[in-house]
Amino acid sequence: MPETGPSGMTPETVEYRSRGRVLFIGATAVLAPWLRRNDWPEPLRPAFLLLDDAPVTAAVRMMRAAGQAVSIQGHLGAYRVRLDDGRDVAAELLEPGEVFDLIVDAGDPPQLARAVAPFGYFAPLAEGRELADVVERLSDWVGEFEKPRYFAYRAELCARRGGGREGCRRCVDACPAEAIALRLTAVEVDPYLCQGCGDCTTVCPTGALSYRWPPRTESLPRWLAALESRPAAPVAFVNAQQPAEPGDGWLVFPVHSVAACGPEVWLTLLAAGAAGVWLQRTGLTAPSVAALEAQFGWVAALLRGLGYRQRGVGWLEQLPEDGAAALVSEPVSLAVVESKIDQLRLALARLTEVAPLQPTSVLLPFPAPLGAVAVNADRCTLCYACVSVCPTGALQAGGESPRLGFVEAACVQCAQCQSQCPEAAVTLEPRWLTDAGQRRRLRWLQEDEVLHCPDCGKPFGSRRLVEQVAARIAGHPLFTGSRQRRRLYLCEDCRIRDLAHD
Structure with a gap:
């Protein structure tokens, strides 16, 4: 993981150092005015990677990459560029040990297809900007910079x-x-x-x-206090750089990124009496919009399943004209806890308690972090692969008994169990089980007879697992004899003794 400071604590900022080594990438015709330029301000040091073989006469650092794929790794002050034939562009155009600080990519399309490009990487054609405007501002990106972690x-x-x-x-x-x-x-x-x-x-x-800028445990108490002073107000999270003004009667919270305010925050504010939680969409990237809309989807399904008529959460730009009343008639200011999933469950417990409907469960779409797992009894061999990869302890082995236990309150629907099951016996069931006692109860998903060693009588595993292994190797040349087949049913100690006897 990222480096730590002398005290062992993760530093609060990330530092960049740019010395002005600029790599221009693009077609010769596009870059021609800058190939011929000889009045670059200090300390800019341009070099050029030309994507074609068009002739050019210029006394600049340049190399050709016609027909080559260009790989770019790094960030402001530390870019490494390679071609698919293995050539390191910096090694050919810069002094030994140097790397590029800035990249101006005039390719169409650009070499990096990211929704959010690294600092110091500019793709003006893809961004609809003039190449000249980018070039004239390159000096602003020379020096030492820092940003929050x-x-x-x-x-x-x-x-x-x-x-x-x-x-x-x-x-x-x-x-x-x-x-x-x-x-x-x-x-x-x-x-x-x-x-x-x-x-x-x-x-x-x-x-x-x-x-961590700031952490939820610092910001959420302030938001709850503001809501307590303005009960039943709609809440708007807006971009601090370009805040929206939704109108009178709103609680407006400017944040660095509205995408950092997730379902545990929305539902806590709704349980505290907010008349909806609305996020400013302006300024978000397409991936950010998609990620938030996926969260909106399962939150909306949850609220509908509990009988709430209000939409609850959504985009500020799509707010219904008639507005909305407070979601709950008996708001409560919930405790703020460090654990995200515990904060979410606190809010859900309160919203369930005062919900218009009281279903036993509410089915939710992926990617809800709540739900159960189902086990196909005909496939499961109780190998416990799912238990070994469960990060929260939701899946548990049965001790001396061959059985598989599950605690729904601990499950976050991460899909580790499903992806790692060798028998494809596990499936996810996203849902909100409304009974707290049932969520916390350990229930057994699969049980089997304990197999006892025929020689010493020691219990050592699941009969189903051993019998399935025996069925799979039936006919194998090493297990054609009755003694070899019987060996599968022995405990580890007796199996070793039996092998030694042979």
Whole structure:
């Protein structure tokens, strides 16, 4: 994970240093005016990567990349560029050990297809900007810069902690800056690429990724206090850089990113009496919009299932003309806790308690972080692969008895169990089980007879598992004899003794 400071604490800021080494990428005709330019201001040092073989006469650092794919990695002050033939562009155009600080990509399309480009990377043609305007402002990007470290990460809460290769990846899919990489038992966030959109913290089911600028435990109490002073007011989260003005009677909270305010915040405010929670869409990237709309979807399904008629949450720009009354008639200011999933469940418990309807459960769409798992009894062999990868302890082994237990209150629907089951016996069932006692109760999803060793009598496993293994290897040349087949039903100690006897 990202580096830590001398005290072991994660530093609060990320620092960049740019010395003015600029790489221009594009066709010769597009870059011609700058290829011929000889009055570059200090300390800009331009170099050119030309994507064609058109002739040019210019005394500049340049190389050709006609027909080559261009790979760009890094960020402001530390860009590395390679061609698919293995050539390192900096090694050919700069001094030994140097890298590019800035990139002006005049390609069409650009080399990086990210919704949020790294600092110091400019693609003016794709952005509808004039190349000349970008070039004239390059000097502003030379020097030392810093930005906040927007996120905090706790690997022990991550839904990849169980080691699944195909398990939870919601933060990766949501990040418009492509700043998050999958690792076997965790994720890794590049703090230099992260620009604080907050999408990862909104979609993270466990709270392993949280927003730290400011943290929810600091901001939410202020918002609840403001709502308590203005009961039944609609709440608007707006972009602090370009805030909307929804009108009189609103509680308006400017934030760095509205995407960092997730369902646990919305539902807590609704339980406290807000007349809807509305987010400003202006300024969000397409991935951010998609991530938030997925959260809107399951929250809306939950509220409908509980009998609430109001829409509850949505885009400020799509607010119904008739407005909305407070969602609950008996608002309560809930406690603010550090755990995201616990905050969500606190709000849901209150909304369920005073809901117009009292169903036993409400079915929810993916990606709701609430629900059950179902096990196909004919397929499950009680191998406990699902237990070994469950990051929250929702799935549990039965001790000395071969059985599989489940506690719904702990499940965050991360899909690790489903992806890692070798028998494809596990499926997810997103839902809100309204009875708190039932959510917390350990229930058994699968049980089997204990197999006892025929030689020593020791219980050692599930009869179903051993019999399925025996069925699968039937006919194998190493297990054609009755003694070899019988060996499968022995405990580990007796099996070793039997092998030694042979």
